[in-house]
Amino acid sequence: MTTSAHSTSTFTTAHSKDNNHSDTLDALIVGAGFAGIYMLYKLLNLGLKVQVIEEGSGVGGTWYWNRYPGARCDVESMEYSYSFSKELLQDWTWSHRYSTQAEIMEYANHVVDTFGLRPYIKFNTKARSAHYDEARKEWEIKTDAGDLYRAHYNIMATGTLSSVNRPRFEGLDSFKGEWYLTGRWPKEGVDFSGKRVGIIGTGSSAVQATPVIAEQAGHLTVFQRTANYSIPARNEPLGAEEIDDIKANYPGIWARATKSRVGMGFIELGTKGALEATPEERELEFSKRWAKGGAGFGAAYTDILSNEAANETAAEYVKAKIREIVRDPITAKILSPEITLGCKRMCIDSGYYEAFNRDNVDLVDVGSAPIQRLVADGIQTTDGEYQLDIIVFAMGFDALTGALNAIDIRGRSGMALRDKWADGPRTYLGLASEGFPNMFTITGPGSPSVLSNVLRSIEHHVDWITDCITFIKNSECSEIEANFTAEDEWTQHVEDVAKDTLRYKCDSWYVGANIPGKKRVFLPYSGGLPVYREKCQDVVSKGYEGFVVS
Numbered sequence: 001m002t003t004s005a006h007s008t009s010t011f012t013t014a015h016s017k018d019n020n021h022s023d024t025l026d027a028l029i030v031g032a033g034f035a036g037i038y039m040l041y042k043l044l045n046l047g048l049k050v051q052v053i054e055e056g057s058g059v060g061g062t063w064y065w066n067r068y069p070g071a072r073c074d075v076e077s078m079e080y081s082y083s084f085s086k087e088l089l090q091d092w093t094w095s096h097r098y099s100t101q102a103e104i105m106e107y108a109n110h111v112v113d114t115f116g117l118r119p120y121i122k123f124n125t126k127a128r129s130a131h132y133d134e135a136r137k138e139w140e141i142k143t144d145a146g147d148l149y150r151a152h153y154n155i156m157a158t159g160t161l162s163s164v165n166r167p168r169f170e171g172l173d174s175f176k177g178e179w180y181l182t183g184r185w186p187k188e189g190v191d192f193s194g195k196r197v198g199i200i201g202t203g204s205s206a207v208q209a210t211p212v213i214a215e216q217a218g219h220l221t222v223f224q225r226t227a228n229y230s231i232p233a234r235n236e237p238l239g240a241e242e243i244d245d246i247k248a249n250y251p252g253i254w255a256r257a258t259k260s261r262v263g264m265g266f267i268e269l270g271t272k273g274a275l276e277a278t279p280e281e282r283e284l285e286f287s288k289r290w291a292k293g294g295a296g297f298g299a300a301y302t303d304i305l306s307n308e309a310a311n312e313t314a315a316e317y318v319k320a321k322i323r324e325i326v327r328d329p330i331t332a333k334i335l336s337p338e339i340t341l342g343c344k345r346m347c348i349d350s351g352y353y354e355a356f357n358r359d360n361v362d363l364v365d366v367g368s369a370p371i372q373r374l375v376a377d378g379i380q381t382t383d384g385e386y387q388l389d390i391i392v393f394a395m396g397f398d399a400l401t402g403a404l405n406a407i408d409i410r411g412r413s414g415m416a417l418r419d420k421w422a423d424g425p426r427t428y429l430g431l432a433s434e435g436f437p438n439m440f441t442i443t444g445p446g447s448p449s450v451l452s453n454v455l456r457s458i459e460h461h462v463d464w465i466t467d468c469i470t471f472i473k474n475s476e477c478s479e480i481e482a483n484f485t486a487e488d489e490w491t492q493h494v495e496d497v498a499k500d501t502l503r504y505k506c507d508s509w510y511v512g513a514n515i516p517g518k519k520r521v522f523l524p525y526s527g528g529l530p531v532y533r534e535k536c537q538d539v540v541s542k543g544y545e546g547f548v549v550s
């Protein structure tokens with residue numbers, strides 16, 4: 001990996017370690033990803049007794065598990081960073097515009113060690129259940145490692161894209177080769193040299209992994225069910241001057257991010273509709289953004305995600321680029337998406353379409369000829385059999401609800417969260433759910449989360465939860481719980497706002513369509529971060545309106 005100078009100093013660590021899980025904690029945090037790390041930092045600084053439990057053997061959350069070849073950030077690293085500490089912002093230096101998974105892990109570890117957080121995290125410890133004890137007004141959290149914690153607050157920092165969509169193919173056990181999940185990649189890596197490799201999926205994970213595996217493998221077959229759009233990242237090392245400039249201008253960048261629907265200060269948001277521009281203007285604008293690379297392409301015009309005709313202009317531009325890049329016209333055609341641009345999250349790549357020009361890469365359309373089963377020597381589709389030594393499943397996640405529903409969470413009267421959410425998640429602001437007092441879900445369903453730079457959404461939620469806990473403490477109350485009406489209205493609002501976007505109609509993980517049997521509900525809040533922040537602030541200003549504080 002690329003490691004440039006990163007850290008030069010250590011600062012602010014003013015709390016003592018005093019955690020014994022036989023005592024009642026103020027807060028138990030599940031997960032040591034970016035959300036859990038910052039939540040821990042904030043609550044320790046309030047002087048609370050806090051414990052984090054983490055399934056992995058290290059911090060980083062989804063970045064810890066997703067160490068597949070080519071894994072890197074698709075939000076620019078200089079803003080895929082915590083903003084809460086001026087010192088941290090100046091101290092840490094990213095090496096590339098989009099950093100590798102390994103460098104992101106280094107950053108997460110740097111933050112944890114800089115602020116002295118590691119002693120409060122118990123690794124290799126998976127939350128199995130969290131039950132609310134109404135008499136004691138405490139949460140009782142049990143782990144797979146046999147621990148039992150009691151805590152006043154139960155904070156779920158379990159991540160939005162962390163519960164892996166595991167393969168359910170018939171015959172998986174009969175496959176004689178090796179197989180791997182991008183979302184649970186082995187630490188020791190995988191040797192692809194000379195091997196016949198198959199990768200199932202063409203979402204962000206596969207789009208990042210494909211060019212890298214193609215370089216290492218003897219032969220790579222990409223099994224594509226639905227073609228998606230990918231924009232070149234134009235990743236490159238960051239120059240010293242650029243880094244200094246960004247570091248000097250962070251306050252302005254965060255101010256812009258706060259006003260941005262997607263919480264990104266770097267992305268220039270278009271100010272008019274695509275159809276208000278002439279074809280020549282559009283061509284120029286899309287070309288400028290294609291040349292710059294990254295997610296800014298989708299923000300060229302205000303109506304790309306709300307107007308079919310506007311969307312078509314951007315979609316056509318990308319399809320023309322695919323035809324330009326991919327030499328074989330049949331492969332180019334199969335790679336050309338038929339879906340609306342952005343309805344499945346757009347991918348950001350480094351040489352994805354170019355990889356199909358290699359002699360050792362083939363594309364198989366399993367949309368028209370589906371995978372029937374795995375067999376001893378590979379994959380059988382309705383069209384034939386593909387002989388493979390290694391299969392990589394890049395099939396995504398049970399997004400937003402999967403990690404929460406994987407834990408047996410029970411609130412008042414033993415109500416199970418997964419039963420309550422059987423017809424889709426019901427939350428108030430994505431932060432809390434009625435019947436589950438003193439439980440918070442960081443970037444939970446019903447909040448902007450995955451529709452924003454998630455670091456901004458995480459920081460917003462953690463700050464809000466910290467203020468809320470401070471309020472409860474100061475008001476000498478002991479419980480806070482979303483009320484039914486507020487939750488009902490918010491859940492409906494999340495659905496109503498989503499209906500105005502083109503994303504609503506498409507089969508994607510945004511609506512749970514990638515998981516067989518999952519209720520189709522639009523999961524994140526699509527009203528934009530500024531509107532959402534205002535709503536959260538308004539709730540606080542009105543004395544936690546919509547919550548019952550007792």
Ligand code: NAP
Pocket residue numbers: 071072073074075161200201202203204205206208223224225226345366371394395396397450509514
């Ligand atoms: P994904 O976008 O859900 O893609 C999963 C892929 O697997 C899709 O192409 C899907 O096809 C295919 N698939 C699923 N089940 C299949 C089956 N039974 N047969 C054939 N194909 C099947 O998952 P992902 O690529 O892991 O990305 C998920 C999200 O994680 C991204 O959208 C992004 O938000 C995040 N992510 C971010 C980064 C980053 O750089 N920051 C990197 C990776 C992921 P269909 O489309 O037909 O369902």
